[in-house]
Amino acid sequence: MIDWHEVFEQVPRSLFAPPVFWADLGPGPWARIDRDADSALWAEVVARDQPLVxxxxxxxxxxxxxxxxxxSMPTVVAEFLSRLDPLPHDRVLEIGTGSGxxxxxxxxxxxxxxxxxxxxxxxxxxxxxRLKGAGFHPRLIVGDGAEGWPPGAPYDRVHATCAVTSIxxxxxEQTRPGGVIVAPYSPGFGCGTIVRLDVLPDGAAIGRFCGSADYMLLRSHRPAGGRPRAWVDAGRKAAGSATRLDPRLIRSxxxxxxLVIATLVPGVVSRFYEDIxxxxxxxxxxxxxxxxxxAWASVDYVPGHETYRVEQAGDRALWEEVEDAYAQWLKWGRPDITRFGMTVTPQAHTIWLDDPSNIV
Known part of the structure; x- marks a missing residue:
């Protein structure tokens, strides 16, 4: 197994950080870090274990x-690359060159x-x-990563540096049988996950989820944008009700x-706003x-209240669907992400718990 943290010393992140980037330095908006304005701060922030936009x-x-x-955060990069675990002389397809x-x-x-x-x-x-300056010469392609790059196939490993709503x-198709795909999987609700899949001879892929990973989505996989008010203002008449379930429980x-909610309540995205x-x-x-x-739904938490106001509109009772999915997770005994897996075929993505036959 490769010790990627040792590799980081040989290929430091500083070689690929642009002169200007943005970082989370505390409360408030992301801070603009400019190497020309403060080279010491630039170097110090690059060395931190945090993402740089x-x-x-x-x-x-x-x-x-x-x-x-x-x-991305070096510890998260190390996690992904450890799951990928390329062998000497492997062909690797990377989706999302980014900084290089x-x-x-x-x-x-x-x-x-x-x-x-x-x-x-x-x-x-x-x-x-940056790659040329650092002495590296991978094949670089400009195109939609969702399509891979057929001329370079078959690949032994596929590594995505951006999240996808589906594989x-x-x-x-471009990975040889026994090959590995590692990607951030973000089907919609909440945060994303790390998934590692093995490609089967019949053209399917199967594997397990390994942890959390909140990555930016592949451009062609992004959902519709806009703040929630756009859904409210679209003209659907809302119905009001109440719930005893604290919405912060789902957030935290x-x-x-x-993953369970995204699977049982498909076709949605979530937003959470809090005034701590x-x-x-x-x-x-x-x-x-x-x-x-x-369709849309909102649940308002107010400290000290015994119930919380629900508003929803459209052809789905989305809050009830979310409540039912959360209750199902509780009934299963609060299973950890590593107990879940996924089988991917050209027809479907199937999420399962513990065993491929136990379909969620």
Whole structure:
């Protein structure tokens, strides 16, 4: 097994950090870190075990909006690469070149041949310069990572640095039997997970979830954007009710709850807003992933209340679906994420508990 933390010393993250990035330095918005303005702070933050955002809104904004590319936390990168565990001389397909750091880490392994696909031409060009400057020469492709890159197939390993709502069939088709796919899996509700899949000779893939991983989504897998108010304002008449279930329990629960809810309540995304400093109030939103105009639900937590107000609209009682899914997780005995697995075929993604025959 490779000690990736030792590899990090040979291929330091600082070689792939741009002159300007954004980092979480405490309460408030992400801080803009500029090497020219404060080189000592730049170096100190790069060395921290935290993500560094290097792009917002697909390059159309600086420091605001949706974060769309980052240098991930080194401990999380090590976790993914340990699950991938490439052998000498393996062919590796990487989805999402980003800064180029993980392409360099993989290329540093003996004989490993890396093909890295990046959808953003400007990001790809910057990564190519950094990789060349660091002495690494993976094959770099500009394109949609969901399609893989057939000319380089078959691959022994597929490594995604961006989350997906489903595993693209192209990745499985381009991986040889016995090959491994490791990706952040984010089907909709809550946080994402790490999944490691083994590719079978019949064109399917099967494996288990390994932990949590809240990664940025592959561009072609992003749900409809917008704040919850857009769903409310879309004209659906809301019905009010009450619940005794504290919505914060779902927010703070293990990532296995998010997976169960995403599986049993498909086609939704969630948002959570909390005012810890002043009122202590919080709201959990469940929204149709297709965008405003679809079903939605909100649950408002107020300290000291015995019940919490529910509002929902549309053709689904989304809060009741979420409550039922959470109750099912409790009935199963609060299973950890590592007890869940997934089987992927061209027709379906099937989530199971403990054994592939025990379908969720």
């Amino acid at each position: 290097i792009q917002f809104e697909d390059g159309h904004a600086e420091g605001t909006g949706l974060a769309t590319s980052s240098l 750091w993980t392409a360099a880490l993989l290329s540093s392994r003996p004989g490993v041949k890396v093909t890295s696909v990046e959808v953003d031409p400007d990001m790809a060009a910057q990564a190519a310069k 693209p069939n192209a990745w499985i 629960a293990p990532v296995s709850v998010d 400093e002043q009122t202590g109030e919080a709201t959990l939103w469940v929204l149709d992933a297709r965008g405003p105009g679809g």
